[in-house]
Amino acid sequence: MENLLYTALFAPLVGSIFAGVLGGRSKMMIAGLVPSILLLVSLAASLVLLGHVLSTGTAVAVTMFDWINIGNFNVAFGFQVDQVTAVMICVVTVVSAMVHIYSIGYMDHDKGFNRFFSYLSLFVFSMMFLVMSDNFLGLFVGWEGVGVCSYLLVGFWYHKRSASWAANEAFIMNRVADLGMLLGIALIYWQLGTVKYDEVFANVDKLDMTVLLWITGLLFVGAMGKSAQFPLHTWLADAMEGPTPVSALIHAATMVTAGVYLVVRANELYAPVPEVGYFIACLGAFVAMFAASMALVNRDMKRIIAYSTLSQLGYMFVAAGLGAYWVALFHLMTHAFFKALLFLGAGNVMHAMHDELDPFKMGGLRKAMKGTFILMTLASVALAGIWPLAGFFSKDLILEVAFVEHHFILYTVLLLTAGLTAFYSFRLVALIFHGEERYKLFGIHPHEAYRFMLIAMSPLAILAVIAGFGFKGDYFAMVTQMLPATEYHVHSPVVYWTMVFGTQIFVGLAIAYAYIKYVKVKAFDPAIESNFFYKLLINQYYIPALYEKFITVPYAKLSRFAWKQIDQRIVDAIVDLIATSIYKLGEVSKRMHTGNLSTMLRLMTLGFVIVLVIALALQMMAK
């Protein structure tokens, strides 16, 4: 089992190094194939590990070597695959294996083909490191690793100014949040003297309540950054500058869910402080609604899906915040499948439309792209939460959790958001695949993606369909060995069925409304641009503008001041002064070396006398 663990973890790294060695060369098919095959190996190993955990109920743990050993700060370099990790590694490897294969087609004509696979595999390695680590410090290393890879991949087309800007934004915003997380970890170590999960969780009751509040709060700040929760959410939409497979893998299925994973993993820290949990849930519900509203009007296909991701992350945090950790993890899993599928479909559309992102310029694509149409519709149905697809089982469960826990405001918000979700999803589908073929105006001849790309998407499609009813039972039995096994049942059957059907009908109506409204659209209607709500939403509630005005610009001014006034005028001046005075001293003493032999001999005698005088003076003093 240990070797399987190592295989699952290190196969992507090997792939990354292999592609990285070829990174400087022009496109080589082998640079895409080898990492993909290695990822399939990693996937197979992960599945076997999952089977092992599922059948035996015991975790696989290894300690590679003592990692940090300074004084009495001792961290072993250890990994473990328990029930939660097993779910995570399977999700990660499934999605990334499919994304790798898909990318071979998607990046076909890109100059940075080899480099792309190197980064992508490195990302997978970092993500595996993050979820497999058995201590907070290893988690942090993986956390930073995925951050770096995200930076590299968002800025993959670094020659585009917007791409490098977005990469920087994502990186810097995450650094701010990571500081919080690092402080949280430091606090844990300071209080408990260990960062290993088992030891930390076993000693939670020794912690002071205030300290625990700080720890959980600080850790959640980290989670907020990585999972793009308000107010650190702006980077996620801008990160869509990266290649679409990257958006599918990193900014939908895996990395952004790391925050949820962190809260789930540290559930024993969060359990004693329900007020933090409640805050998380409220924030999650707010973000769910807030992001969905922005998705309603956006004219950028990928951004719409990104806001949808944000919204769904909000759902997960509601579940996690309310203590339904297994529900959060379940939604994480199903969401990974259908959202990755949705993004990959969007990638196909983008390719077909020559990188056009505005759905108002598409329409009627279902004839040209039948496979993509089916897959994306499937993903949208799953996202909207229609029975019997995956989204229904996980998302409705979250609604039930909110209801059963008597948080009716949260429940209402989430219910409304479910409607919004259905609306914007099918607005997108309608605009892209139905109605008039508006793209003809722009002289584009769309074509379907490579067959193997569709085949690579199909496992995700199957999972998006069956993950709900197929896996729920086994999944519940497995993860509740670790996580609190609270089942959320609405006691009255009348209420229950009303809720289920009510939700389904509500969602169905939203879908129907979206279709009716957008199937017949001929072109974008500029009249709406003057609408107050439209302006508010399309400008993302003016939050980026506010950040620009109140944070970025003043900070730039401050930096400039520190550079020009403090660094150059004071620090540099002092350093220069020291350097020039030493140099001047040299020039002066240089003049003393006249090269005249008499002077040299006199200097020698003088030196002798000085030595003698100092010696005798010291001798006097010593007495």
Added chain:
Amino acid sequence: MEPVKFDLVALNLNTIMPMLITLGGALFILIIDLFKKLDKQFYVTVSMATMLLAIYAIFQINSAGRGFFDVMLVDGVAVISQLIILGASVLFMPLALTGFRFREFKFAEYFAFFLFMIAGFQFMVSTDNLILIFLGLETGSLALYALIAMHNRQKSLESALKYFTMGAFAAGLFAFGSMIFYGITGSVEIGQMKTVIEGNNFSNMPLILLGTAFMIAALGFKLSIVPFHTWTPDVYEGASAPLAGYMSIVPKIAGFVVALRFFDFLAMADDGVVQTLLWIAAVATMTIGNILALVQDGVKRMLAYSSVSHAGFVMTAILMGTTQAHVGMFLYWTLFLFTNLGAFAMLWISRHPSKQFDIRYDHPFTKFSGMVKINPVAAVMMAIFMLSLAGIPPFAVYWGKLYLIGAAINSDHLYLALIMAINSAIAVYYYLKLVVFMFLKDPSQNDGTIYNMNGTFPLRLVLIVAAVFVIASIATIEPLSAFIQTHVVASGF
């Protein structure tokens, strides 16, 4: 009256054998020269063979101790320093096989003097008898003056005269200092002096300090301790590059060994006067040498001042007086040997007898402008030696600096360690100045071969040996320091 006994075994001829071999080699060259004029390849070969034989003889000394009427004292320190002296000589000797013709190598006397000089320094390090030290010192120095002057140029004569005159003065100081110590202790052997002075519990301190002042002045001249260093830049500038490099290593290690033998017990006196004196001298030397090196225009002159600074750095080992410091001293000097060998060999290869780069200097900084573009191999080599001299890891001298600063900290000389560190930082500036000239400026020449026209296979081989050692020092540092450690400990330092 007892008859004179002459017992060969009691003489312990082994102890004197290495010097006898070098002296024999020198005489052999002189005698051959009487009958037939031969070219320099022959003399170089004979000299090399002689020196290698002498090294072999050193390894044959299995019982360290006294010999030859108890005048010789071949202890571990003597063995290491003789190995450094002979090793450096073996490495510098092939530099005579230049591409261009230089006048001094036509004379057999050049090589004979070279061997005599080596024998002189060998004697100097393997005895504690002041007479023999003085004799060895003068033999070595007088031969060296002649060698410098043989590089037939106006500047060489000037530097030889300056060196000679100051050397004669220093000899007078050494003799007078010896006389004072003879008067205090009634002996000319350092070991005896130590016993007597410590037996009297340093009772005659003012007189001892007077003698010490003379000795510091005399040895300070040899070691280029400020303010007795004024000859160094002029002599380095006037002498040929290999000889300048040689002078930066061999006479100084001989001087250091004598200083170690002489000052070690004086510095350990309770009142700490001599220790403070050495402290001031070492700090002044490393700082002033550094500051002056900053403002030089000629590379050789810069290296001269920098070697003054290095001498001050190593001088600290004597005042610390711990075993670690003494090991550090020899270690530093071995590493410095290879680095300076490389740097000066590089200058020598780039020497052109007719082409003038500057009115005054053979090797102005501007000569190396943009060298990396026209002769990248040479530029990279030179850069490695400069980085090593600057004490940048992982190159050779870095380990020496690390060892000595570590020794300073371990012996509670914290301010000294700090000053050493600051000085190392200043030194980086002027070494990197050359690197900047080589790598960042525009070339001053069109043709890169101008930098290695003086080069031949033996010269390149020497250069490669130096470069390999400097780069691979990270691997050799452990066994080297272990070897030095055993020898230093065996001789009680």
Added chain:
Amino acid sequence: MITLNHYLIVAAVLFVIGMIGVMRRKNLLMLFFSTEILLNSVNIGFVALSHYLNDLSGQIFAFFIIAIAASEVAVGLGLLILLYKRKNTVDLDVIQNMHG
């Protein structure tokens, strides 16, 4: 009665004379004479001390100093002649091409 101290005082006075000569003289030949005076003052001191201490090594030292002084003169005069041949003078102020 001439005691050890008298000899030592003579040696010291001679040494100081030599030292002043080394510092003051611009004529190289005179400078070399001064260094000889230095060494010979040491000789007086050594012989006197040797007699006083009833120990031979001081006198041996003195002999070696004489030998060294002689070889120094040989080398020094050789260099002096070279200089004279080139510059037609033995004034040491002519040799300051190198400075700084």
